[in-house]
Amino acid sequence: MKITMSEGAGxxxxxxxxxxxxxxxxxxxxxxxxxxxxxxxxxxxxAFTTDxxxxxxxxxxxxxxxxxxxxxxxxxxxxxxxxxxxxxxxxVLEEGLEIGILEKxxxxxxKTAMEAGVEVVAxxxxxxxxxxxxxINTAGVGSxxxxxxxxxxxxxxxxxxxxSGRLGEHHAAIVSERMGIDSExxxxxxxxxxxxxxxxxxxxxxxxxxxxxxxxxxxxxxxMAEVSGKEFLIEEEKLPVSEEVRxxxxxxxxDPLYMGNEGKMAFFLARDRADDALELIRKSPxxxxxxxxxxxxxxxxxxxxxxxxxxxxxxxxxxYGEGLPRIC
Amino acid sequence: MKITMSEGAGxxxxxxxxxxxxxxxxxxxxxxxxxxxxxxxxxxxxAFTTDxxxxxxxxxxxxxxxxxxxxxxxxxxxxxxxxxxxxxxxxVLEEGLEIGILEKxxxxxxKTAMEAGVEVVAxxxxxxxxxxxxxINTAGVGSxxxxxxxxxxxxxxxxxxxxSGRLGEHHAAIVSERMGIDSExxxxxxxxxxxxxxxxxxxxxxxxxxxxxxxxxxxxxxxMAEVSGKEFLIEEEKLPVSEEVRxxxxxxxxDPLYMGNEGKMAFFLARDRADDALELIRKSPxxxxxxxxxxxxxxxxxxxxxxxxxxxxxxxxxxYGEGLPRIC
Numbered sequence: 001m002k003i004t005m006s007e008g009a010g011x012x013x014x015x016x017x018x019x020x021x022x023x024x025x026x027x028x029x030x031x032x033x034x035x036x037x038x039x040x041x042x043x044x045x046x047a048f049t050t051d052x053x054x055x056x057x058x059x060x061x062x063x064x065x066x067x068x069x070x071x072x073x074x075x076x077x078x079x080x081x082x083x084x085x086x087x088x089x090x091x092v093l094e095e096g097l098e099i100g101i102l103e104k105x106x107x108x109x110x111k112t113a114m115e116a117g118v119e120v121v122a123x124x125x126x127x128x129x130x131x132x133x134x135x136i137n138t139a140g141v142g143s144x145x146x147x148x149x150x151x152x153x154x155x156x157x158x159x160x161x162x163x164s165g166r167l168g169e170h171h172a173a174i175v176s177e178r179m180g181i182d183s184e185x186x187x188x189x190x191x192x193x194x195x196x197x198x199x200x201x202x203x204x205x206x207x208x209x210x211x212x213x214x215x216x217x218x219x220x221x222x223x224m225a226e227v228s229g230k231e232f233l234i235e236e237e238k239l240p241v242s243e244e245v246r247x248x249x250x251x252x253x254x255d256p257l258y259m260g261n262e263g264k265m266a267f268f269l270a271r272d273r274a275d276d277a278l279e280l281i282r283k284s285p286x287x288x289x290x291x292x293x294x295x296x297x298x299x300x301x302x303x304x305x306x307x308x309x310x311x312x313x314x315x316x317x318x319x320y321g322e323g324l325p326r327i328c
Numbered sequence: 329m330k331i332t333m334s335e336g337a338g339x340x341x342x343x344x345x346x347x348x349x350x351x352x353x354x355x356x357x358x359x360x361x362x363x364x365x366x367x368x369x370x371x372x373x374x375a376f377t378t379d380x381x382x383x384x385x386x387x388x389x390x391x392x393x394x395x396x397x398x399x400x401x402x403x404x405x406x407x408x409x410x411x412x413x414x415x416x417x418x419x420v421l422e423e424g425l426e427i428g429i430l431e432k433x434x435x436x437x438x439k440t441a442m443e444a445g446v447e448v449v450a451x452x453x454x455x456x457x458x459x460x461x462x463x464i465n466t467a468g469v470g471s472x473x474x475x476x477x478x479x480x481x482x483x484x485x486x487x488x489x490x491x492s493g494r495l496g497e498h499h500a501a502i503v504s505e506r507m508g509i510d511s512e513x514x515x516x517x518x519x520x521x522x523x524x525x526x527x528x529x530x531x532x533x534x535x536x537x538x539x540x541x542x543x544x545x546x547x548x549x550x551x552m553a554e555v556s557g558k559e560f561l562i563e564e565e566k567l568p569v570s571e572e573v574r575x576x577x578x579x580x581x582x583d584p585l586y587m588g589n590e591g592k593m594a595f596f597l598a599r600d601r602a603d604d605a606l607e608l609i610r611k612s613p614x615x616x617x618x619x620x621x622x623x624x625x626x627x628x629x630x631x632x633x634x635x636x637x638x639x640x641x642x643x644x645x646x647x648y649g650e651g652l653p654r655i656c
Binding site: 001002003005006007008009014018022027038043044046049053085089091092094097098099106110120121125126128135137139143 | 330353379434448451
């Protein structure tokens with residue numbers, strides 16, 4: 001059996017590889033929680049996470065692999081209620097990479113780190129054969145306030161599900177670049193510190209968050225439904241999608257529910273504060289198009305149900321097959 | 329200007345890329361210390377580091393990329409006096425990688441983590457085009473006892489320099505595999521927790537340590553001499569090198585001083601406890617062939633001087649040119 005692109009798409013095949021191989025050997029309970037960052041209580045309560053970035057092209061409309069590398073790791077720390085503090089940045093350069101391009105990416109990485117209030121404190125550089133490509137890994141640590149234990153296990157029946165903005169923009173931007181399509185769609189890659197910070201500072205009872213990346217909203221909701229053992233009810237007509245992405249997806253036969261973002265967060269929070277939360281998110285950077293998209297049901301079935309725009313109900317599964325593996 | 333293999337060899341070209349490009353943008357004082365791990369005092373005093381591993385072949389005599397990925401990051405944490413605690417492991421799989429090979433490597437990584445007493449708490453999996461290769465990044469955090477601040481800046485004139493074992497074994501093992509040479513030389517990749525732990529527990533006044541990796545002993549000594557502003561005097565005839573590596577290097581025109589190891593530490597410590605330290609290292613795992621190889625001089629020239637076996641003195645520079653970039 002050999003690895004195919006499907007194992008990298010963030011959907012069903014990725015999940016199978018993780019549970020069938022990695023989790024078979026790595027027996028840490030922190031890892032088995034299946035969250036985006038580990039909470040480590042014995043080291044003064046820190047959160048710890050990692051992500052490698054292999055996106056092609058390296059620079060695209062609205063961002064680049066450097067901005068992505070900070071945003072992805074910062075957003076993963078935020079999902080556990082941590083304040084992102086320090087990053088490592090490890091570069092694997094392919095022979096033939098233009099140093100001018102590398103410099104642009106490093107500058108962008110540092111600019112995004114400053115925006116996110118994190119400091120790059122350690123690094124590594126390796127070179128391998130190839131054709132001018134670049135892979136970046138960032139790992140991050142953040143500090144967690146006492147008492148916080150955000151995660152899918154804390155999701156409660158009745159919770160409101162809020163999505164912080166419009167679906168599919170990063171995915172559509174990368175597909176456009178790859179296919180040479182002249183499109184106005186820009187990537188949404190961004191660190192969401194201020195958005196998350198404003199909710200926590202205002203005492204909004206957030207139970208869980210997850211950034212919407214590979215595999216899209218449908219996939220991350222399925223992962224969270226499985227871990228929480230709850231059923232999520234999503235209203236299709238409330239899902240925010242721009243006109244541009246809508247028509248782009250239509251032409252190419254893509255489904256915005258399975259298209260990745262890099263600057264969108266799904267929040268699960270107590271229903272009685274949902275209106276306050278929505279207002280705070282909409283006023284924060286990158287939150288203009290936030291919407292309440294559904295609720296957590298009572299049924300302990302652990303799935304995702306979509307109420308369609310024409311009144312139907314269907315079970316929404318995780319991504320199957322390839323998707324677009326190298327969007328991040 | 330394009331990246332070449334030289335930038336990955338860990339020598340002069342790597343240093344130039346780091347100081348000329350990365351340090352130009354990343355302005356953290358922790359990064360500018362040029363140590364193998366950052367000490368972060370505000371998060372309950374933790375050490376934080378990262379390394380990517382791109383070695384070919386993936387499995388070699390004495391180890392594999394998984395064992396290397398744990399050993400390298402654990403040893404980097406140890407150099408700052410930290411107790412390694414948690415690792416992240418991020419896998420970039422190339423399409424076509426045999427899942428059986430991946431499983432062997434994951435099993436070895438976990439086995440080495442258990443040997444080193446660290447827990448893999450977070451991970452990531454990506455897939456890219458390629459020819460069945462694999463890149464692993466590990467980041468690590470460790471806890472630092474109050475008061476410890478090991479590093480090249482703490483090196484003092486008069487310090488004894490101890491090398492924990494024989495030079496060049498990992499490098500020679502990888503070259504053998506690549507060239508299809510039938511050799512008995514095995515990689516020394518190993519986590520050195522017990523060796524370092526026994527010195528610190530016994531109150532040996534260690535001022536600095538550095539694991540001997542890319543670029544070999546000569547290169548890491550040059551880096552430390554520059555940071556410390558001290559001159560190191562190395563006795564060539566005291567350098568431990570096995571008969572096998574000696575003849576291997578001779579035949580291929582390699583210099584053991586520039587050949588990388590993955591399980592050797594150079595210690596700088598107070599001279600009056602050097603004999604005790606040597607005895608403790610020799611009794612600890614992987615320390616059998618430890619030797620006192622030199623001293624720190626008074627001259628504030630920041631260089632490395634080799635006293636040769638035939639009575640000469642010469643300045644020992646860092647690695648220039650290619651070396652063998654993909655040994656780790």
